[in-house]
Amino acid sequence: MAIKFYAPHWGNKLPFSTFCANVKQAGYDGVETHLPFEPHEKQEILQILADYELEFIGQYWQSLEKDVNEHAKNYEKYLRHLAEVNPIFINCQTGKDYFSFAQNKRLFDLASNISQETGIPxxxxxxxxxALFAAHICQQYLEELPELKICLDISHWCNVHESLLEDQEEAVTLALNHTAHIHSRVGHQEGPQVNDPRGPEWQEVLDRHLAWWDKIVAKHQQEGTDLTITTEFGPANYMPVLPYTQMPVANQWEINVFMMNLLKERYA
Structure with missing residues (x-):
């Protein structure tokens, strides 16, 4: 069983080649990002990743359309666009919290069909x-669609439920058992991202997240399956900022590298 670590391109303002050089030097295995449709830009990104021997996780987040028919059309367009370049897998922010179960299921089914057709998870x-915005809602989908595999970014649920999910154990356990990829951002009761997980004031919250991730790692170890982790602490305004100046209170890159090294040491 191996664990591989990926850097989020989200928040990067450096030239992509410089960013990838930093990613490689830091000890990451690859990058998680979306891809532009413009052929030259897309090919340049893929070539730079190859030059630095970095793996690619395709990322879909463009869930904007309110009309479900238009939404499904664009969802398929983006997934096929990513699948054609053979990423190790695609991570989707699928659906809408205000879509009905049937509407979101339509999107899950569409993704499943594309995955079977292309061979890309x-x-x-x-x-x-x-669609999976809350623990109890995710539980309903996983019970109805047990083949679903998820990227667990549990920081969102801490924020949505305004808790560390002490009263959602059944839903959380089911989600842990369906997790194939982790976004290792640390959330809290009042937000999806603590200002700096290195701060002692966040130790209890960090330990809670580590305990969840420990269970996922243990399951993959038991089953002999590999696991992937993206250290997805984000930039401002996910990163809290100071008033007036809007300066971030901490360094996104440094925090993500800290999280990678913390987890590498923990799961060595």
Whole structure:
């Protein structure tokens, strides 16, 4: 059983080649990002990843359309666009929190069909505003669609439920058992991202997240399956900022590298 670590491109302002050089030097295995449709830009990104021997996780987040028919049309367009370049898998922020069960199921079914057709695994992220926005809602989908595999970003649920999910054990356990990919952001009762997980004031919250991730790692170890982790602490305004100046209170890159090294040491 191996664990591989991926850097989020989200928040990067450096040239992509410089970013990838930093990613490689830091010890990551790859990058998680979306891809532009413009052919030259897309090919340049793929070539730079190859030059630095970095793996690619395709990321879909563009869930914007309110009309479900238009939404499904664009969802399929983006998934096929990512699948054609053979990422190790695609991570999707699928659906909408205000879509009905049937409407979101239509999207899950569409992703499943594309995955079977292309051979590219497609995972679904537990993200605010999307289909799997809350623990109890995700539980309903996983019970109805047990083949679903998820990217667990449990920081969102801490925020949605305004708790560390002490009263959602059944739903959380089911989600842990369906997790194939982790976004290792640390959320809290009042937000999806603590200002700095290195701060002692966040130790209890960090330990709670580590305990969840420990269970996922243990399951993959028992089953002999590999696990992937993206250290997805985000930039401002996910990263809290100071008033007036809007300066981030901590360094996104440093925190993500800290999280990778913390987890590498923990699961060595």
């Amino acid at each position: 497609i995972l679904h992220e537990t993200h605010r505003g999307k």
